[in-house]
Amino acid sequence: xxxxxxxxxxxxxxxxxxxxxxxxxxxxxxxxxxxxxxxxxxxxxxxxxxxxxxxxxxxxxxxxxxxxxxxxxxxxxxxxxxxxxxxxxxxxxxxxxxxxxxxxxxxxxxxxxxxxxxxxxxxxxxxxxxxxxxxxxxxxxxxxxxxxxxxxxxxxxxxxxxxxxxxxxxxxxxxxxxxxxxxxxxxxxxxxxxxxxxxxxxxxxxxxxxxxxxxxxxxxxxxxxxxxxxxxxxxxxxxxxxxxxxxxxxxxxxxxxxxxxxxxxxxxxxxxxxxxxxxxxxxxxxxxxxxxxxxxxxxxxxxxxxxxxxxxxxxxxxxxxxxxxxxxxxxxxxxxxxxxxxxxxxxxxxxxxxxxxxxxxxxxxxxxxxxxxxxxxxxxxxxxxxxxxxxxxxxxxxxxxxxxxxxxx
Ligand code: GDP
Numbered sequence: 001x002x003x004x005x006x007x008x009x010x011x012x013x014x015x016x017x018x019x020x021x022x023x024x025x026x027x028x029x030x031x032x033x034x035x036x037x038x039x040x041x042x043x044x045x046x047x048x049x050x051x052x053x054x055x056x057x058x059x060x061x062x063x064x065x066x067x068x069x070x071x072x073x074x075x076x077x078x079x080x081x082x083x084x085x086x087x088x089x090x091x092x093x094x095x096x097x098x099x100x101x102x103x104x105x106x107x108x109x110x111x112x113x114x115x116x117x118x119x120x121x122x123x124x125x126x127x128x129x130x131x132x133x134x135x136x137x138x139x140x141x142x143x144x145x146x147x148x149x150x151x152x153x154x155x156x157x158x159x160x161x162x163x164x165x166x167x168x169x170x171x172x173x174x175x176x177x178x179x180x181x182x183x184x185x186x187x188x189x190x191x192x193x194x195x196x197x198x199x200x201x202x203x204x205x206x207x208x209x210x211x212x213x214x215x216x217x218x219x220x221x222x223x224x225x226x227x228x229x230x231x232x233x234x235x236x237x238x239x240x241x242x243x244x245x246x247x248x249x250x251x252x253x254x255x256x257x258x259x260x261x262x263x264x265x266x267x268x269x270x271x272x273x274x275x276x277x278x279x280x281x282x283x284x285x286x287x288x289x290x291x292x293x294x295x296x297x298x299x300x301x302x303x304x305x306x307x308x309x310x311x312x313x314x315x316x317x318x319x320x321x322x323x324x325x326x327x328x329x330x331x332x333x334x335x336x337x338x339x340x341x342x343x344x345x346x347x348x349x350x351x352x353x354x355x356x357x358x359x360x361x362x363x364x365x366x367x368x369x370x371x372x373x374x375x376x377x378x379x380x381x382x383x384x385x386x387x388x389x390x391x392x393x394x395x396x397x398x399x400x401x402x403x404x405x406x407x408x409x
Contacts, residue, residue: 073132076323077163077182079213081140081156081205082190086220090279091188092137094292094303095315096126119159138184143205153205160184160212164338183335185326186249186318187213190220191274197236198244206246212334214249214326216317217241222276222309223294223301230276237274248273251317252325269317275310278303 080088123136140156163182170179187209191202206215217237222230241248254266280303284293292303303311318326 070131075134077136077184079138079184079187081143081187086190086192087279088190090281091277093281094279153208157208164335168339183330184213185330187215189215189217191217193219193221193224198240203244210247214329216249217274219274219276223278234274272310272313275314277311277314278309
């Protein structure tokens with residue numbers, strides 16, 4: 001058997017191609033001779049070649065980013081909070097067309113008397129047109145259910161802090177690849193349609209969490225109200241949000257060069273707050289079409305009909321227009337605040353620890369001087385993590401945090 005050497009293989013394969021190239025060159029040269037235009041104007045492909053010389057190629061950067069992020073996939077964590085029975089699970093299922101609550105166990109009245117707030121997490125991988133989304137829904141069963149609901153927002157706040165803490169640890173660790181980001185990007189807060197505006201528990205919850213998470217208030221079960229009642233309730237709730245100094249998620253302002261249609265849509269979205277929503281897991285027939293809705297003796301309420309409720313506006317906002325902004329605000333504002341507070345409180349603890357050690361070793365006058373020197377040198381020249389490594393068992397919980405260190409949007 002004759003084995004081809006690399007040089008022979010190269011001859012076999014490259015030679016014909018080279019011949020073709022030279023043929024093509026000769027052809028094009030003769031073409032050029034045959035059809036040289038009389039005018040000295042450059043031909044179109046020459047103009048293109050000249051343009052190519054000036055084209056560096058960074059205009060393709062958005063495509064590169066797009067390709068990379070599609071490959072990596074996206075994640076989003078949505079929290080739903082509010083009294084049980086307000087339609088949270090029904091709405092989540094309607095929003096993402098999934099059944100996330102298959103194994104849910106509902107408690108009876110007796111069990112709920114002493115119930116504490118639980119935090120449950122459901123994750124689903126959804127794919128649409130090749131784009132993958134890992135969606136995590138964090139639910140808060142038991143919130144507002146007990147007889148005494150004092151501070152029942154606390155476990156929700158602790159959960160959000162724990163996710164920040166985990167991320168902070170991972171980000172400061174040695175292996176920063178593949179960090180699992182469980183930070184909560186948005187909290188849909190369900191307001192009862194039966195009260196007169198906000199209840200004390202609603203105010204307490206939103207005030208306790210507005211610095212930690214993007215709160216989007218929703219008016220639950222809007223089909224139980226007439227359009228006029230919905231309008232009045234929305235105005236009242238917006239006034240109360242303002243009055244109590246609650247900072248809900250703010251939609252970013254439109255750029256001045258956006259077209260009028262876009263600006264109008266944006267304004268409509270802002271005027272919608274709180275979104276009046278209706279949820280349903282059943283498909284009914286309305287005007288010959290099968291739609292997601294609620295069938296009553298007097299008619300059908302369609303979940304996706306903008307004349308009936310703000311469900312579509314809420315879904316578009318969450319998924320199509322503001323998902324990335326919700327993630328950006330979480331990272332740039334809420335997480336930054338947590339991180340800054342943590343670093344401050346850790347620095348304080350380390351300095352205190354150092355001073356305690358010095359005080360044990362040296363007499364009082366020198367200790368006072370050493371205190372001053374260590375304080376200054378630590379704050380100005382040593383990194384917090386350098387300090388952390390010298391005092392090994394520091395807890396990362398930032399409970400005694402100063403209030404003057406908050407990142408603003
Ligand atoms: P959750 O405890 O907040 O998760 O509430 P569920 O989603 O389990 O809903 C409680 C009850 O309210 C169920 O009987 C639902 O069918 C009903 N429900 C859910 N959404 C709506 C709605 O938009 N309007 C009305 N009228 N009822 C709803």
